[in-house]
Amino acid sequence: MEILDGKKVSNQIKEELxxxxxxxxxxxxxxxxxxxxxxxxxxxxxxxxxSKVRSxxxxxxxxxxxxxxxxxxxxxxxxxxxxxxxxxxIDGYIVQLPLPKHIDEQKVLMAxxxxxxxxxxxxxxxxxxxxxxxxxxxxxxxxxxxLLRRYNIDTEGKHAVVIGRSHIVGRPxxxxxxxxxxxxxxxxxxxxxxxxxxxxxxxxxxxxxSALGVPNFLKEDMVKEGVVVIDVGITRVPDETRKxxxxxxxxxxxxxxxxxxxxxxxxxxxxxxxxxxxLLKNTLLARERHNASNA
Ligand SMILES: Nc1nc2c(c(=O)[nH]1)N[C@@H](CN(C=O)c1ccc(C(=O)N[C@@H](CCC(=O)O)C(=O)O)cc1)CN2
Numbered sequence: 605m606e607i608l609d610g611k612k613v614s615n616q617i618k619e620e621l622x623x624x625x626x627x628x629x630x631x632x633x634x635x636x637x638x639x640x641x642x643x644x645x646x647x648x649x650x651x652x653x654x655s656k657v658r659s660x661x662x663x664x665x666x667x668x669x670x671x672x673x674x675x676x677x678x679x680x681x682x683x684x685x686x687x688x689x690x691x692x693x694i695d696g697y698i699v700q701l702p703l704p705k706h707i708d709e710q711k712v713l714m715a716x717x718x719x720x721x722x723x724x725x726x727x728x729x730x731x732x733x734x735x736x737x738x739x740x741x742x743x744x745x746x747x748x749x750x751l752l753r754r755y756n757i758d759t760e761g762k763h764a765v766v767i768g769r770s771h772i773v774g775r776p777x778x779x780x781x782x783x784x785x786x787x788x789x790x791x792x793x794x795x796x797x798x799x800x801x802x803x804x805x806x807x808x809x810x811x812x813x814s815a816l817g818v819p820n821f822l823k824e825d826m827v828k829e830g831v832v833v834i835d836v837g838i839t840r841v842p843d844e845t846r847k848x849x850x851x852x853x854x855x856x857x858x859x860x861x862x863x864x865x866x867x868x869x870x871x872x873x874x875x876x877x878x879x880x881x882x883l884l885k886n887t888l889l890a891r892e893r894h895n896a897s898n899a
Contacts (some may be wrong), residue, residue: 605862606755608869610747613754614877618663621884625664636891637666638722639688639697643681643707644674648840649700659880665887668694678707682715689717696722696890698883701772719893722886725771734779740886745777747878748813748834753787757832757867764790765809767802767855773815773836814855824860833861833868836875
């Protein structure tokens with residue numbers, strides 16, 4: 605069994621990006637600039653946005669954090685989005701999800717300029733991705749594909765079972781895995797809360813992508829020998845005996861499923877860090893596309 609070490613691979617990607625940025629600087633070019641909008645003080649979101657900004661600093665990107673109060677209205681947030689769309693210094697930006705309940709997430713994501721949509725959540729980018737056209741690919745599924753590629757995991761003709769149909773992970777990864785091309789060509793089953801007899805499907809899977817957010821959901825008896833398991837679920841379980849007051853766990857019963865798996869991602873240290881690395885990669889792509897369109 606081999607652990608798919610997302611932490612290690614994400615650090616490699618960040619080192620590669622740092623080299624590219626240094627080369628851009630040496631050529632006298634503008635470096636990529638990522639902005640992040642965070643509304644409210646959700647603990648996990650603060651961690652993720654903080655990590656995005658710190659990663660930018662580490663590799664030589666410019667970054668801007670716009671931290672708005674929980675009470676921010678939809679109109680005020682849309683104004684910020686409009687300003688970011690107009691700001692020619694910003695190459696790409698993200699609006700951290702989830703947003704407070706009083707804000708219509710879809711309306712905000714629709715307002716993002718698709719050319720700056722480094723999260724790949726705008727319908728223009730999502731549609732292009734589904735049509736195999738050049739686009740921004742959402743960072744988590746992009747990270748999963750990159751992890752499979754860097755560990756030389758062959759997906760060609762394999763049965764990939766995706767658990768969860770979210771717009772951020774389940775739906776896009778099912779599209780990417782089923783695409784034509786060297787790193788895809790899988791036969792995909794997208795399962796969800798209404799799927800009947802899930803176990804009958806998961807036991808047939810060569811690759812399982814679990815993106816449910818239910819701790820210990822995927823058990824040993826639900827997988828076959830040699831399966832590749834990608835655990836996207838990240839749940840913070842309250843635990844006062846820990847320094848942070850919680851521990852992090854995935855969807856997979858790691859201890860037992862790993863006995864049968866050929867490859868498996870840990871939580872933490874699997875898909876999560878890849879998400880940040882691929883967001884940075886998208887921001888570099890945005891910068892390069894802006895350079896090309898200004899040339
Ligand atoms: N605008 C966006 N919002 C959200 C996205 C996204 O891609 N764009 N994805 C998730 C959150 N997310 C990035 O934003 C993210 C989640 C997890 C990690 C990560 O590195 N996790 C660590 C554990 C860290 C911890 O929780 O303390 C790990 O798995 O090792 C990074 C980014 C939802 N929102």
